[in-house]
Amino acid sequence: MNIPKLPLGDWIETLERWLEDHLDPLFDMIRLIIGSMTDAFYAGLTAVPAVVIMILISLIAWKIVNLRLALFAFAGLALIHNLNLWEPSMQSLALVLTASILSIALGIPIGIACARSNALQHAVMPMLDFMQTMPAFVYLLPAVSFFSLGVVPGVIASVIFAIPPTIRLTNLGIRQVPQDLVEAADAFGSTPLQKLVKLQMPIALPTIMAGINQTIMLSLSMVVIASMIGAQGVGAYVYRAVTQAKTGVGFEAGIAIVIIAILLDRLTQGAVKRKKS
């Protein structure tokens, strides 16, 4: 028997072309928004001397975690600066912050909606599985064709890859609010919005924050992949080092990413713990 191959790839490319033809104004607008967000972050992070940012981040680390993290932050950021990786690191940070903020801004409402509707949850969860397991490189291609090269498709790819934990854990956190508390809120005549704001979100917050933490870490993990489609930043140094077999440059840039990762992770976890106590 000879069953012909399904022209699945052709279908997808047809769909891609159709989207490109019909939704171009939308894509332009998204490109504009994301582009200006990353530009603004980058401008903000580089508007002042590096040492100001270092001190600022160290102070934040001290305030919400402890002095040890503050010292680590200062030393780590100083090392990045010393390795001449400050500007690309800030470019990457701008990308990560933009992708994270978009993921949170979209993910939390989607998570809330999923918690309210079993049907929606059953529709969304397989999509999230798909988004997380499909190799990230694959959706770089349509991202490029919709948004052309640069940081914008990088942010889009990061959002697609990084948004699932925020949606999942927002959904989970709200669903885990004890039934008797929900009943109590209902019994006193809360509207759905009052119930959400006064009960479900505060109780679910630690879980949601754990999701946000994962989202930030996942978007950071995308900086190298994003550099393949022209996103500037420390990820591009890693990518170049790989293509040119420059172990030293690769490790330098890699260490910068690790330092940023540790800082983002501890700071977001610290924020959760502070909220809990």
Next chain:
Amino acid sequence: MPLIQVKQLVKVFGHDPARALPLLDQGWSKERIFKETRLTVGVNRADFTVEQGEIFVIMGLSGSGKSTLIRLLNRLIEPTAGEILWNGTDIVKMSASELRQFRREHMAMVFQKFALFPHRTVLQNAAFGLEVRGIEKKKRMELALEALRLVGLEQWADSRPDQLSGGMQQRVGLARAIANDPDVLLMDEAFSALDPLIRKDMQDELLELQGKMHKTIIFITHDLDEALRIGDRIALMKDGAIVQIGTPEEILMNPADDYVERFIQDVDFSKVLTASHVMRKAETVTPERGPRVALQLMRDRGVSSLYVTDKSMKLLGVLTAEEASEAARGNLAITEVMQREVPRVGPDALLADLFEQMAESRLPLAVVDDNNRLLGIVLKGAVLSALAGHAVRETEVVGG
């Protein structure tokens, strides 16, 4: 008109629950309906009324449908059929926003596991209902603090619920409900999660609060002693249906069927019934009527002693037949011969506490109110027969 009238209220759980309604009308049992349709009957055609200001207890074992029934009243669970009339308005037919308004203003709930909000302080918990209603902050904090004061927790206002003991947490639950000043308090096994001693304190406290607030309280419990202690009327539930409604005495004295009888057989009547339950009318005489009239009265009534009271029924003493004839012979006044030392108890004294006094005295116990006014007397025989679970009949004449 009763405050709440529940008519033929039914809750069936499962897919397409209305299927069970004709089966219930045909008298199918809960088991049979479940076996043949996979539908679970939660509440089976409940009919009852609740009067303004009473404590109405719904009691039954776990699985009897009592928790479902109370949740039907404020529609935390949607009824399958039937009516719940609130001052004549059917709660079942209210729209979502009417129902919210109703819950906010008229019916507050206290939960078995307290259901306090862990992220809020005690005061913020107590203020929740007011906050939901949109009362401005200063006012609602004042009202919430007042409610906390009523339950004796104002000094814990800024604590978190998890810093409080179980009994205190439930006081917060109670404060949260009364802060709203609702007409009806729904209390779902409110004291069941507490230690027996604390539970008793809370029952006393609820009764005391009720003396001040005069709310209508619908109280769910599986504990018969609790039901008998606090209920003005009790509805007994079995398999989702109400099998008997009555005052505690009616239920103890005239159980409607075997189920109720089995239920109450382990009740320690001596710790439930009070002097006022078993007392009978006392034969009395006022002193100015003289010993001869007293003797005549004793003969007519067939008693061997009379209680001497003034015109306002204040107890002065007791006069036996011997003392009366002695006075008649010697031309003495009743007050000169009567015994002034009469064993007396309050109307709320539990039978268990009467035994000692009864053993020490040949005379029946006089039941007097706080102003020493004679309400009745308690005979040994009446106590024993009440403890044996028999009705005390007025005609029963037992010597004193």
